[in-house]
Amino acid sequence: MPARLRNAGALTWVMDGPNPFFLTYRWLDADRQVVVADGLRTPLGRPVAPGEEIALNAQVLLPAAPGAYILQMDMVHEFVTWFQWRGSPVYE
Secondary structure (H helix, E strand, C coil), rough: CCEEECCCCCCCCCCCCCCCEEEEEEECCCCCEEECCCCEEEEEECCECCCCCCEEEEECCCCCCCCEEEEEEEEEEHHHHHHHHCCCEEEE
């Protein structure tokens, strides 16, 4: 799934070390209840400095059961936080 991201924060998104950054997702059902809380991680491929943009192909695995779902894409700073938890909007 094609994605274009812009780093609007103050930290460079790094790919290595104990706390790398990834694009990830959650699946919600039609009632907006979380069905998959922790999706596959898509590596960025390179560091992304504040103000920079990057295009990549997000890795997404569909839920096992058939149905209507909402995909929420979010960035995660591994072992630190999901961006949504810090007030950043998710992409649906």
